[in-house]
Amino acid sequence: MFSACRQPKKYHDAITVAAVNNKGALADILSFQQGLNASFRDPEISPLPDRFRMRFDGLEFFEPDTSFRVWARLERTPDALPFQMQTSTDEQAAERVYGILSFNLKGIPYRLEVYQSPDLVLEAGYEDYLFLPFSDLTNGKGTYEGGRYIDLRIPTGDSILLDFNKAYNPYCAYNPKYSCPLVPEINRMEVEIPAGVRAFKK
Template sequence: MSNTNNTGFKGFRTGLFILGCLLIFSACRQAKKYHDTTSVPVVERQGALADIISFQQGLNASFKDPEISPLPDRFRMRFEGLEFFEPDTSYRVWARLERTPDALPFQMQTSTDEQAAERVYGILSFTLKGNPYRLEVYQSPDLVLEAGYEDYLFLPFSDRTNGQGTYEGGRYIDLRIPKRDSILLDFNKAYNPYCAYNPKYSCPLVPEINRLDVEIPVGVKAFKK
C-alpha cells in the first residue's frame, strides 16, 4: 500500500511486519495443526484462539501507535480498538501451496492511479466448510529485496460479507513462505487495507480470481468512523 509520495505501502507492510514480530514468539509455540473440523481436540482449539486474540491485540496496539497507525489523528486520539468478528477456528485451515516459479511480475491495480508491482508466487488450494477453493498469493519483487521481507507473501481476497459488515473493497492476510508445500491460512487474521481508514493511502485491489463466493465472517469488520 502506498500514499501519493510512494511511502504508504512500504509503511503499511512495515507496520504489519512489526506486528508479526511481536506475535512470532507465541505463534512458534503452537506446534499443533488446526484443521477445518469439529473433531479438533479442545487443547488445540484453545491454542488457536489464543493465537487469534494475540493477533487482535497486536493489531490494536499498532493502530494506537502514532508512528505506524494509518488513522488520521482525529480518529487515533479517540481510538479504543478495531471491531472483530468472534474468533472461529473452523476458518483456520491448511492450504496446499502450488508454487509458480515461472510467473512474471505484473502491475496490480490499486484504489488510485498508482499500480503495485506483484508476482503470483503460487496457488493456495483448500477446503472450507466442505467446499474447495483456490486463491492466488503474491510476492512483491521490490519488497523481497528488503531485510525482513524475503519470505513475505501477500493475500488479498474478497467475500460475500464485503459491504455487509466488512470493508467493501476486500481484506488482506499476511503470510510467510513455508518450507514445505502447505501453509496455515487463518481467515481470523484478515484485516482491512489502510485506505479503509485513510484516503491518502493507495491500496491494491483484489484480483477477480481471488473473489470468494462465500461469506467469511471472521477477522476485522468494517471501520466505523
C-alpha cells in the first residue's frame, strides 16, 4: 500500500502580513525551514526511513532569496472538472484545476496551473488548500529531478504570494513507499530557481 504524498497540515498555513513584506521575509523563510526540519525528525510524520531519520541533521536549502518571492494574479476556473493526475506509482491522484497563476519571474512571464483536491477539501483544515507542483532548470542539477511543490491557501482576492523559497520535495524523493503527483507539462518552467529545498543526499 502506497502512502499519499501530502505534507503535514502545518505547512499549509495562511499567508500572514509578515510573509508579504521584505522586512519579515527572511524570518518567515527561516521559520518554514525550521518547521520542515522538525517534521522530518518526528518519527510519527517523517517520510524518512528509520535508517536515514536516525542520523538526520537537517535538509539542505538554498540561501533565502527574496527575488524568488513574487505576486501572482489568480484567475479562477470554477467550471474545471476533476481529473486523474499521474503519480510516481501506478496510482492516480484526483485533482481539479482551481485556477491559473500569472506572474513574472526574472523578466519572464509565466502561467501555471494550481490545483485543488476534491477529496482533501473535505478534510478539516484543508478546505482552502491549493497545490502547486512545478519543475525548473535546476531539477536533476541540485534539486530533485522530479520537480517540487509549493503549498498555498485560497486568497480572498485575486492576488497570491508565491514564495519559491518554500518549494519542497515530494515525499517520494525520500522514500519510494509514497505515491506523489507528477508535475504536469504546463507547469514546467524554463528558468533556474535556486530557492527552497535542495536534492536529498542519502
